[in-house]
Amino acid sequence: MPLERGQRVDRLRRDQLLVVREGLVAVSVILSDGRRQILCLNTPGESICPVCSNDCWIEALTPSLLDTSPINPGNGAMEDLFRLTHNRLISANTHLLTLGRFDGAERVAAFIVDMCRRLGRPVGKAGATLHLPMTRDDIADYLGLNAETVSRLFSRLKKSKIALFPTPTEIIVPDLAALEARAPIKPGEGFHARKTTVGATSG
Amino acid sequence: MPLERGQRVDRLRRDQLLVVREGLVAVSVILSDGRRQILCLNTPGESICPVCSNDCWIEALTPSLLDTSPINPGNGAMEDLFRLTHNRLISANTHLLTLGRFDGAERVAAFIVDMCRRLGRPVGKAGATLHLPMTRDDIADYLGLNAETVSRLFSRLKKSKIALFPTPTEIIVPDLAALEARAPIKPGEGFHARKTTVGATSG
DNA sequence: CGATGAATTGATGCGTATCAATGGATGTGG
DNA sequence: CCACATCCATTGATACGCATCAATTCATCG
Numbered sequence: 382m383p384l385e386r387g388q389r390v391d392r393l394r395r396d397q398l399l400v401v402r403e404g405l406v407a408v409s410v411i412l413s414d415g416r417r418q419i420l421c422l423n424t425p426g427e428s429i430c431p432v433c434s435n436d437c438w439i440e441a442l443t444p445s446l447l448d449t450s451p452i453n454p455g456n457g458a459m460e461d462l463f464r465l466t467h468n469r470l471i472s473a474n475t476h477l478l479t480l481g482r483f484d485g486a487e488r489v490a491a492f493i494v495d496m497c498r499r500l501g502r503p504v505g506k507a508g509a510t511l512h513l514p515m516t517r518d519d520i521a522d523y524l525g526l527n528a529e530t531v532s533r534l535f536s537r538l539k540k541s542k543i544a545l546f547p548t549p550t551e552i553i554v555p556d557l558a559a560l561e562a563r564a565p566i567k568p569g570e571g572f573h574a575r576k577t578t579v580g581a582t583s584g
Numbered sequence: 585m586p587l588e589r590g591q592r593v594d595r596l597r598r599d600q601l602l603v604v605r606e607g608l609v610a611v612s613v614i615l616s617d618g619r620r621q622i623l624c625l626n627t628p629g630e631s632i633c634p635v636c637s638n639d640c641w642i643e644a645l646t647p648s649l650l651d652t653s654p655i656n657p658g659n660g661a662m663e664d665l666f667r668l669t670h671n672r673l674i675s676a677n678t679h680l681l682t683l684g685r686f687d688g689a690e691r692v693a694a695f696i697v698d699m700c701r702r703l704g705r706p707v708g709k710a711g712a713t714l715h716l717p718m719t720r721d722d723i724a725d726y727l728g729l730n731a732e733t734v735s736r737l738f739s740r741l742k743k744s745k746i747a748l749f750p751t752p753t754e755i756i757v758p759d760l761a762a763l764e765a766r767a768p769i770k771p772g773e774g775f776h777a778r779k780t781t782v783g784a785t786s787g
Numbered sequence: 788c789g790a791t792g793a794a795t796t797g798a799t800g801c802g803t804a805t806c807a808a809t810g811g812a813t814g815t816g817g
Numbered sequence: 818c819c820a821c822a823t824c825c826a827t828t829g830a831t832a833c834g835c836a837t838c839a840a841t842t843c844a845t846c847g
Contacts (some may be wrong), residue, residue, distance in 0.1 A: 400723075409768075410677070410681050410770065412681075412685065412768045412769070413768070413769055413770070413771060414767070416685045416766065417685075418680060418681045418684040418685045420677050420680055420681075432670065432674055432677060433631040435607065436770045437677070440675060457667050459662035459663045459665075459770050460662045462662075462666045463665045463666040463669060464677060466670050466673055467635065467669050468671055468674060469633050470633065470669055470672055471635055471675045473676035473677060473680060474613070474635060474640070474676060476680055476684060477620045477621060477623055477676060477679055477680055478613050478623075480680060480683040480684045480728065480834060481727075481728030482615065482619045482621045482728065483684045484802075484803095485803070516824095516825065516826090517618040517825075517826065517827095518825085520655075524684075525683065525684030525685065525810075525840095526803075526804090527803075527804060527805085528825090528826080529803090529804080529805085529826090529827080529828085530802090530803055530804075532826060532827055532828080533803095533827085533828080535826095536827075537829085548812090548813095549649075549812090549825075549827095552612050564613045565617065565619070566613050566615070566616055567613060567614075567616070567617070567639045569614060594816075687834075688835070690832075705831090718794065719792095719794090719796095720794065721793085729835075729836090730835075730836060731793090731794080731836080732794090732795080732796085732835090732836075732838095732839080733796060733834090733835060733836075735796085736795080736796080737833095738794095738795095739795075739796085747847075751844080752793070752794060752795095752843085780794055
């Protein structure tokens with residue numbers, strides 16, 4: 382199924398998955414007053430999670446190609462579905478943290494790092510090039526900002542030479558670690574609870 | 585497993601679920617600088633989604649009681665896990681929209697409506713009473729705000745008589761529909777795509 | 788009844804949205 | 818092949834919402 386930029390699909394069938402073969406496909410929610418939130422971005426090879434019953438849109442951000450993949454009951458299909466949904470839940474939770482607690486600069490840093498990992502090509506020892514076929518508006522709707530703010534934050538990265546923007550859709554990050562340092566880090570180990578920490582492994 | 589307020593659990597075992605029997609249990613992420621985002625709230629009867637590997641905390645917001653429930657392979661267990669994770673993903677997506685595109689007033693309105701549905705008791709024809717055993721800080725960390733802002737927004741609801749707050753943990757909503765009107769609505773049908781809408785059912 | 792932690796309220800500053808103008812890239816028709 | 822239209826990105830001026838800091842009041846419990 383070929384889609385042109387901006388084309389939307391609704392009413393995903395329950396007995397099939399959509400797999401992105403080419404392009405960039407967003408799952409988004411749109412409010413009656415026009416506000417849009419992009420919930421997740423799907424790059425080639427990824428399957429679109431089957432949550433989009435009534436209130437989500439599937440939208441091609443660039444010319445894209447979708448395949449349908451039937452879900453055959455039995456034969457480990459439920460396990461595959463669980464794994465897919467589970468991965469999407471982890472991504473959604475990361476995104477949730479970003480929208481709830483990161484400021485604008487942190488959001489764009491985390492976003493570019495993420496996209497470099499998924500779509501980038503390595504450059505030099507520690508850098509990456511990224512062809513990002515989305516408008517500033519699309520990025521803003523993914524990050525809970527607006528297009529002008531995204532543009533300003535990109536300009537700031539450019540001025541500090543953390544990232545280069547030869548064209549609006551081309552991003553070069555000479556040193557990924559330097560960009561990563563602009564995004565907050567999770568605590569990892571060693572963080573202490575308000576009271577006591579109990580390992581459920583011993584419960 | 586009993587937990588007191590503020591007590592945290594990490595390292596959920598992969599072969600068991602945690603079920604909330606009593607209390608209110610949050611799944612949250614905490615950054616190294618102290619910022620916290622509550623990802624989801626679990627009320628009695630709900631199972632805690634098995635996403636919390638290394639970087640999430642399970643935390644009792646009030647004195648709580650957790651049960652463990654083993655996951656027996658086979659026998660439709662995967663289908664149950666899928667359903668659980670799927671429901672959590674839908675909730676996460678709703679939350680994502682809230683954090684990305686709702687302003688403060690809309691967030692607290694949506695939050696109180698949601699909690700009334702899950703924990704409230706009907707009052708009168710269209711109202712509800714809610715005992716909400718969370719601090720303003722906890723609410724703020726769920727809604728991506730801070731405690732003072734939550735307090736101010738509650739005060740505004742009080743002044744406009746949309747909600748009453750006899751004690752800090754008691755909320756009375758005389759007319760749920762009036763409160764619901766303060767939260768944005770999803771478009772439902774009739775919304776038009778930028779280009780064409782294609783029903784995947786016919787693909 | 789006093790102590791402690793939470794909630795409320797106020798004053799102020801910062802970050803992002805909004806409105807507006809300009810510039811650049813791409814595509815179309817004369 | 819150039820002129821023009823269109824769309825997107827950028828940049829600036831300004832407004833508003835929320836965070837921060839601080840002081841006071843309130844609730845709860847020993």
